[in-house]
Amino acid sequence: MGGMTFVDIRDRYGITQLVFNQETDAALCERANHLGREWVIQVEGVVAERSNPNKNIPTGAIELLVETLTVLNASEVPPFTIEDETDGGDELRMKYRYLDLRRNAVRKNMELRHRLVMLVRQYLDQQQFLEVETPILIGSTPEGARDFVVPSRMNPGEFYALPQSPQLFKQLLMVAGFDRYFQIAKCFRDEDLRADRQPEFTQIDCEMSFVEQNDVLEIFEGLVKYVFKTIKGLDMTEAFPRMTWAEAMRLYGSDKPDIRFGMLLNELKSCTEEGLFTVFDSSEYIGAICVPAAATYTRKQLDELTEFVKRPQIGAKGMVYVKCEADGSFKSSVDKFYTGQQLASWAEVCQAKPGDLLLILSGETHKTRKALCELRLEMGHRLGLRPKDQFAALWVVDFPMFEWDETVERFFAMHHPFTSPKPEDIALLDVDPGKVRANAYDMVINGVELGGGSIRIFDRKLQAKAFEVMGFTAEKAEAQFGFLMSAFQYGAPPHGGLAFGLDRFVSLLAGLDSIRDCIAFPKNNSGRDVMCDAPSTIDPAQLDELNITLKPIK
């Protein structure tokens, strides 16, 4: 540009324009012309007002008229462009994560993560919570997901486990009288991975003594409101709705409903006359959502939706639609089975208005509700009812205490084995454990389970009873959780708590699709760090010291 050379210099805080003037110092300008992308330089000069300010960047009003230039480090041409919209694929960006992290879009997420944990600590500290570090090398507990284990050199044949959560330790801290505990805790699960799962993840882990469910909900609702106010400038003045698990399943087909929009599930079984349509006759459940102003959907669009619900992840066998035409008539894929009047009665149940579209699925209750939930979310997405900058939070409460596992034919704890039943349901433990509701709660925002917790059992006998329902012998319970049961004998206070997924919390605030984007050095779906090439083989001498050998790989 005539006698000038312009160079953008970038640091963590932004981009500033450097100006080298051919007339003032030709040699310096010549050197500037040979600078390359991503070089690290040091400059001195005079800050001046730009004649053509760049209003898109904070430092766009000024430029630096450079007087001295030192090259601190040169750079090869990077394997992808360091820009918000990069040309680098996922694998390449992960291999060179240290370059990917230079991108504004990624760095912003890390800054947000830092800010969030600072705020969380500040809030909890003010509420008298103590941060206590619990150990990473702990004992293995078979109940729950698969543990990562660590062979002990000093105790041959024995293994530590990495914690899936600090659950037992935080309960012991309550027994220790710590009253209010928190920790930003690393947790580990050796599970197969997907976009929102990593082998290691971080929890905002909390526990309180002398509380009932409402105390916990109020403290942590306060935390979430404080975070949204401070980071997003959002005033969440209303109390978060509290919805029972049963209601969430009935109205949304999900225990983590996205309540940014309506389009609730309606049950049609009672108003679909028997003997007309065999598919409906053989269905335990028939449910419909009413999509506003979508009666104009074409055959092609409806076929697309049918394909959507028939995908194996969703698993519906088919979809029935009813168009509530603007003229008050009805057009449906089951026209030949039902009269207009019958269809009208369905529309009435769904509170459909002329111009709306009913989408109907049928089958086994639980599965069909889940499929309808997916369809509802998809329609919400298509209709733009799920904007990322709008946040709708609620508490889901009264979860079932146990789930029956068909495969091993026993009850498992839905939350975890230390969750207390609702006092009014304790009597059901003996007669109908599947009906027992737990003092457990989840916080859900925009359809994401941000966290959850429960009031815990603090009575040795009740804990023993719970283990019994889950099919533990007294010996097995003692072997696995003896120290907790023993602790309950020495004056354990009533206690309860909650854990938020930090990775999810950041993703939600940043509007990310994958938690990977808010983790500095994530693993890929095979659990590999492709940058460091970990895991890797280790020296046979080390295996020897650890008293283990590798099995030949088949």
Add this chain to the structure above:
Amino acid sequence: MGGMTFVDIRDRYGITQLVFNQETDAALCERANHLGREWVIQVEGVVAERSNPNKNIPTGAIELLVETLTVLNASEVPPFTIEDETDGGDELRMKYRYLDLRRNAVRKNMELRHRLVMLVRQYLDQQQFLEVETPILIGSTPEGARDFVVPSRMNPGEFYALPQSPQLFKQLLMVAGFDRYFQIAKCFRDEDLRADRQPEFTQIDCEMSFVEQNDVLEIFEGLVKYVFKTIKGLDMTEAFPRMTWAEAMRLYGSDKPDIRFGMLLNELKSCTEEGLFTVFDSSEYIGAICVPAAATYTRKQLDELTEFVKRPQIGAKGMVYVKCEADGSFKSSVDKFYTGQQLASWAEVCQAKPGDLLLILSGETHKTRKALCELRLEMGHRLGLRPKDQFAALWVVDFPMFEWDETVERFFAMHHPFTSPKPEDIALLDVDPGKVRANAYDMVINGVELGGGSIRIFDRKLQAKAFEVMGFTAEKAEAQFGFLMSAFQYGAPPHGGLAFGLDRFVSLLAGLDSIRDCIAFPKNNSGRDVMCDAPSTIDPAQLDELNITLKPIK
């Protein structure tokens, strides 16, 4: 006590006296008489001023006249008394750590730890440091201490390692342009244990870009001063002294000198005439400390000190003393070899005054200095010169870059392999690596190495050179640290950092003898958690999934 029953109720915040009045409510009073130690109760009543206030406790001015009493949980009699001075032995207290943590003395340490990390985060946040979590499941790096490893189920035959520190990741964050990073980071070392070592420990881990050594020292000196000011009310207004490693070794026989007191090491080799005393003649080094006003030490006391230095941990062969008598004469264990005048010349070198005592050790320089250091610390202790409430901090700088390892006959990095040499010593890398000084520094307080760090190499070629000196082939360097070397090619800024041992920091502030007392759930010297009984055996099916087998134990 007449018609009254008094009960002390304890929570995290203190002890309050409850009063049950026989006259007001006899039944309630009767129930209070049956409460046991460590029971968990809930009471309601009226707060009243105590007629006999207890000035030793914050709530000693009031009492609660109880109107209702609910027993929330009873308690067995605890296996030891929950008091500052408990009757429980170490093993018992660890087994019931949840009861041990109820003791005021232990809980206070956890509260201090919480407060310290809050302050550290606050300070670093204000200085624009970003807290970034680095992974716990990383690749194994053979250079350094022994790694804990984690078999990977998804990558059979391969292992993750647990980090000994986030070193490589924090350097990569600097390459990523993060400018200022910190993390309160869990670190792991599979080493044999002792009082100040745990298999997992916590570091305040920091790194900065575009800095020189002085920038790092100033920031972290500021942090330490801020902590001492806030927690201890101490104004450390003076700049911390900076002492070279060579000077510290010469004057204190240690790279972590306790400078709360003098009693420096004096070198006597040049003033001990040859041919008089064979032990001195054959010694490379002869050093003395001058113990003030200790010439009155008895034979027995001196014999005791001789035994002290001859212990295997210290390893001196014997000790020579010179009493500088009040009358100006000298009395020494080497009287028969040296004249009074010769002894006087030693006393002069040591700046001894009449009434002082010289203690002299001789032998190989490094070993003898270390032994003298131990003797100096012991004498400082005996003379009450090391009070726990007095704090003397300094920086030790200019560490040697390499140490020669006799066993494997190669140089190792004294700090770590990424430490940069002092620019003026780079030329020595080729000709005399043992003489190269590093841009490395330690902060030492009261003889404890609180932390340390270095300015790092950020140039690929210099890093390759350093690896070469340490006997790495180019292939081995590439295999182990290739991703770091590669990162240096893409515009790495100059950077450096530091890590403080959090456990040590808390111990120092709390005046503890063992870091265990500031860790909620520590391991014993065999790496066991005796409360949870971890590590433990795991299910053979799990070993199978992990593709490993146990070797039969010999």
